Amino acid sequence: MSYLVKNYNRKKLSFKKGKGSFLYSTDGSKYLDFVQGIAVNSLGHSHPKLVKAIIKQSRRLWHVSNSFTIPEGEELARKLAKKTFADFVMFQNSGAEATEAAIKVARRYFYSIGKPHKNKIICIKNSFHGRTLAAIFASGSKKMIEGFGPKIEGFDHFDFGDHKKLKKLIKKDTAAIMVETIMGEGGIKVIPDWCLRGLRDLCDKNKILLILDEVQCGVGRTGDFFAFEKSKVKPDIVPIAKGIGGGFPIGAVLMSRKVASGMIPGTHGSTFGGNPLAMKIANEVMNIISNKSFLKNVKKNSQYLINSLQKIKMRFPKVIKEIRGRGYLIGIQLHVNQNNFIKALMKNKLLTIRAAENVVRILPPLNVKKNEIDQALKIISKVCFNYR
Numbered sequence: 001m002s003y004l005v006k007n008y009n010r011k012k013l014s015f016k017k018g019k020g021s022f023l024y025s026t027d028g029s030k031y032l033d034f035v036q037g038i039a040v041n042s043l044g045h046s047h048p049k050l051v052k053a054i055i056k057q058s059r060r061l062w063h064v065s066n067s068f069t070i071p072e073g074e075e076l077a078r079k080l081a082k083k084t085f086a087d088f089v090m091f092q093n094s095g096a097e098a099t100e101a102a103i104k105v106a107r108r109y110f111y112s113i114g115k116p117h118k119n120k121i122i123c124i125k126n127s128f129h130g131r132t133l134a135a136i137f138a139s140g141s142k143k144m145i146e147g148f149g150p151k152i153e154g155f156d157h158f159d160f161g162d163h164k165k166l167k168k169l170i171k172k173d174t175a176a177i178m179v180e181t182i183m184g185e186g187g188i189k190v191i192p193d194w195c196l197r198g199l200r201d202l203c204d205k206n207k208i209l210l211i212l213d214e215v216q217c218g219v220g221r222t223g224d225f226f227a228f229e230k231s232k233v234k235p236d237i238v239p240i241a242k243g244i245g246g247g248f249p250i251g252a253v254l255m256s257r258k259v260a261s262g263m264i265p266g267t268h269g270s271t272f273g274g275n276p277l278a279m280k281i282a283n284e285v286m287n288i289i290s291n292k293s294f295l296k297n298v299k300k301n302s303q304y305l306i307n308s309l310q311k312i313k314m315r316f317p318k319v320i321k322e323i324r325g326r327g328y329l330i331g332i333q334l335h336v337n338q339n340n341f342i343k344a345l346m347k348n349k350l351l352t353i354r355a356a357e358n359v360v361r362i363l364p365p366l367n368v369k370k371n372e373i374d375q376a377l378k379i380i381s382k383v384c385f386n387y388r
């Protein structure tokens with residue numbers, strides 16, 4: 001009997017230990033973990049440097065109020081600003097909080113320049129921005145909002161790729177366009193670079209803001225620090241979370257000087273957001289991931305993984321429909337049932353997770369070893385072979 005609310009359909013499997021790319025189950029099995037807490041454990045389980053950082057900081061100081069200056073947070077904000085488009089950073093504790101805060105920043109900016117009527121956000125239908133009330137209504141997913149009315153106003157939707165509808169939706173009351181650079185939960189759908197540039201132009205022309213949700217695809221996941229980097233587009237607001245804490249719950253909103261000007265004292269806050277313990281760990285993650293050769297390695301090895309998956313797809317065209325994604329944010333779209341496929345992988349000691357559109361997500365840690373990739377490829381091939 002479990003006293004947990006049944007809002008998850010949990011597997012029986014549980015774990016007692018994690019190390020790098022591997023998880024050790026309570027029943028004595030060793031699994032290659034290509035879920036990594038859904039792109040959260042960016043450096044794998046129990047990375048020695050993160051273990052050291054958490055022990056050191058926990059002896060020193062865990063939490064103080066944001067009414068004081070927190071040097072560890074100042075340091076991380078400086079690092080993020082130096083590394084990215086951002087001029088300023090605001091810390092939260094999760095992805096949903098970060099996207100909510102991104103929406104607040106956009107609205108508050110227009111309010112602060114005397115245009116409070118500009119408050120609508122345009123989003124992609126069936127996207128994912130988290131589970132808070134505003135975020136589920138931003139997602140435009142029927143399933144997520146079912147039973148959670150009354151409707152939260154202020155979000156308009158267009159279908160992925162429907163440029164005509166998007167242009168039509170932009171009106172006098174529009175504040176921003178908010179999209180995931182790569183739709184994660186939605187099935188690993190990549191917005192192409194030329195599209196991102198189109199979005200930026202559209203926003204500039206209409207004097208509205210561009211919010212790129214990089215909660216899942218950001219922080220090195222694609223081999224660039226941000227998934228949008230390759231497009232050379234400069235967004236106004238970027239929420240991040242998952243990977244930046246390496247397993248510790250942290251969220252953040254990165255933004256330009258212009259939009260940050262609306263966030264004066266008292267406009268937003270978070271009791272836990274940016275506390276010394278969280279910041280110390282994220283600083284350590286940042287030190288490792290922002291290293292050029294680290295990201296170069298992510299690019300190289302992930303390209304090998306994707307190329308190899310393409311080859312498996314060619315061998316088993318009746319099982320695999322498409323390989324999607326970039327870097328270590330990969331989707332295998334199947335012809336066969338995704339749940340059965342995931343179960344078969346699990347039986348062979350490889351953990352993966354579903355996404356929409358019958359996609360199996362492959363999310364190795366960013367520091368996954370080449371031989372671990374080969375191990376996963378072998379299991380995927382074997383499972384595909386068994387479908388013949």
Ligand SMILES: *Cc1c(COP(=O)(O)O)cnc(C)c1O
Pocket residue numbers: 094095096097099128129130131180184185213214215216217241242
């Ligand atoms: C996971 C995710 C969120 C929500 O993050 P939580 O930490 O679960 O609140 C928001 N946006 C995207 C793109 C995500 O993948």
